Amino acid sequence: MRFILMNFFTKMKMELFLLCLLLSNNSALANSDYATKAHQIYQFAQYIEWHGENDTLTFCVVGDNPIGNSLSQVIANKKINGHPLEFKQVTGNQLGNCDIAFISDSKRGELGQVLHSTHHRLTVSDIPDFAEKGGMIEFTKVEGKLRFVINRNAAVRAGIKISSQLLKLAHKIL
């Protein structure tokens, strides 16, 4: 009975959420989406086996920064397995010392150049077919829910070791 009620509440929550979506404007919806993505990027980082001890892990946004403050807020004052975290905005196509790079939609056309050197770097993007185009983790929408696709080969080539736990959650693995 309690579970039924629970489910009911959850459903209610969902419906309320959807109603909110309908009622709110598009940017609000996009903001909420990017906050989730920022959080998930931080979580992705936790499932990667990083090399070097206590080296700072640099979270980069490549291109426009729709995710902007969300990501920096998420990682602020946090560590992953002893690695301190920092945020960096990258405008060019060079990933430089980035460890985790979110490639924004604005770089859709220059994706080839951005993904040119991804050695020991995790690449994440919500650009459609990002994974097929050589990206490692691609945000995608499945039945309205945020999911991700992993290109495991790309990660292996880049020397990024992705935890099986994360692989299990992936919507699709290429």
Added chain:
Amino acid sequence: MAFFKRLSIRYKLILIIILISSMVLLLSSGLLIANELIFLRKIMEQELEIQTKITAVNIASPLHFGEGYQDEVDKLLHACAENQHIIAAYAYLKHASAPYSAYTRTDSDVLPTSSDLSTFGLQETATYLQYTQKIFSPTGEEIGVILLRLELKPLTERIHWYLLTVFFILSLSLILAFILSYYFQGIITKPILQLAHLTRRVSTQKNYSLRVDSNHIDEIGSLFDGFNQMLEAIQERDSELEEHREQLENLVAIRTIDLKKANQKLTYQAYHDALTNLPNRALFIKRAKQAIEYAEYNNESLAILFIDLDNFKFINDTLGHAAGDHLLQEIGKRLLGCTRLPSDTIARLGGDEFTILLRDITDPTDAAMVADFIIKTLMTPLQFDQHEFYITPSIGISIYPQDGLDVGTLMKNADVGMYLAKKQGRNSYRFYISSANLESAERLNMENKLRQALECNEFEVWYQPRYEIKTGRLLGAEALVRWRSPDFNLVSPSQFIPLAEDTGLIIPLGEWVLRTACEESLRWQRAGEHPLSVSVNLSARQFVQADLLSTIERVLGETGMNPRLLELELTESLIMPNAEDTIETLNALKKMGMQISVDDFGTGYSSLSYLKRFPIDTLKIDQSFVRDMDHDADDCALVSAIIAMAHNLKLEVVAEGVEKVEQLKFLQGYHCDCVQGFLFGKPMPADEFRRLLDKPISPLLLV
């Protein structure tokens, strides 16, 4: 326990086997089951732990990624259902009170409490095991809690199954054990039963040669061997005993024969007189009893003769027992020749007493003839040591049935008859007269005492002085017999003299008194003085005795007594009945020179006319007249008349029983010659009388 004791060995064995096998089975299966259950439980615990831990790892990332991955969490929890015994799985976010995701097999599962969630590791309730595990993020951050529950149903099911199995196996094995032990207990019980059966046979048949077939080599075999050895030992002992028994039996048989002979001898001795070989009293009584029974049945008569030898005692005393015994044997032989029938019995009762049983007599005269014949047979003198002896019998006869119906009475009456014969004057027989029966019993006792008294010299002769009135001189004395019995002290003559007369004892007693008085009176005589006479009473028995004269003559001769100083006192009643015979005897006595006096004159039926014809010297006036003279005029007249009459007949008169001076005065007045009485002197012992001789004159008469 009591029930167990009552069981036969067979069932005891079965019971023990079943008990042991079931115990072993129970114990082993119990251990097995316990081990199995513990193992199963451990497996279940491990299973639960692993399941929980795997699920925890698996749901860590979806939980970590948050809401968007709740489906994934649900899916993973539901995957636990693949283990059909997981009944519930709960996933909680850290610090959440409601489950983030849950899976329950049934709706009845109870939500975990906060303590369930905070207690990590394994917990247990009655129906399920529960494992709680923290969920960590990849970075090791605790992000939630997972809780799985595993039902214990398989365990309880397994327990039930095991119990059922054990029960089944146990029942099966018990049945099997029963069947097997039932068949195999025979290995133990069969030989035991065999042994028991043999033991019973041995004890009932007493056959110790039986053996038990022993083909066992185990303990039972040794038991059988032992039993056989025991039987052998018993058999040996038995045969030994049998031998001993036979020996003993032979011995007993020999002894029995000896005993029989000895017994016959003893019986003979018990029933026969050793001296004469005649039947004794016991056998006589036995035969008499049989004879009486026979006579009673056949209406016959029989007689019992009681024979007593008259002067046997004298022979025995004077010639010794050897002579007596010889004479008794001779008499026994002679008596044997006196009976008519072989069935008649002659017995010696003891001493000089014999009895004869005469059977089937037709008339009492038959018995009289036998008695007569006995007297005649004994008349021939008996020879011993070149002496001749004359033995005379006194025989009493009693006849069955008139004199008694039993042996005791008949013998007693024959005895009474014998006494009558003796009383009558020996060497004679008398039939029993029943009137004698009464007095005889009391008399017998006194008579025996009298006999003893005579043998033991218990008699004494006392003397009462007699004085002449005219001169006052002591004339002499009257000898009076006294019996100093140890039983009765001094017995009055009036008590024993009649008995002595009845029994005939008066004859030896009288002779003894006569002899004693004569001897004593010889001591009184003094030279130059007037001789003193002694007067002795003569009883009727003595007087009629045929040998009276010869006896007196013998005594006089033996003592040297002067017959003139001897006065014989006769009672009035004695001389009167057979007047003619009496005169003859009295004349003979007078001729011998003795004085005759009539004692107690006046008490009997005096016939004064006879007095004249009797050669009497003195009349003694009975003391009963003298006693009453001082106050009875009649007695005075009588006494004076007697004195006058006596004087007319030239008789001297003696007054007896003078006790008073007055009486003396009267007597002096009537010219009585002599006096005797307490006034002058009581009867006194001889030595006392002798002292009286120093004063031969009575002072009373010195006028």
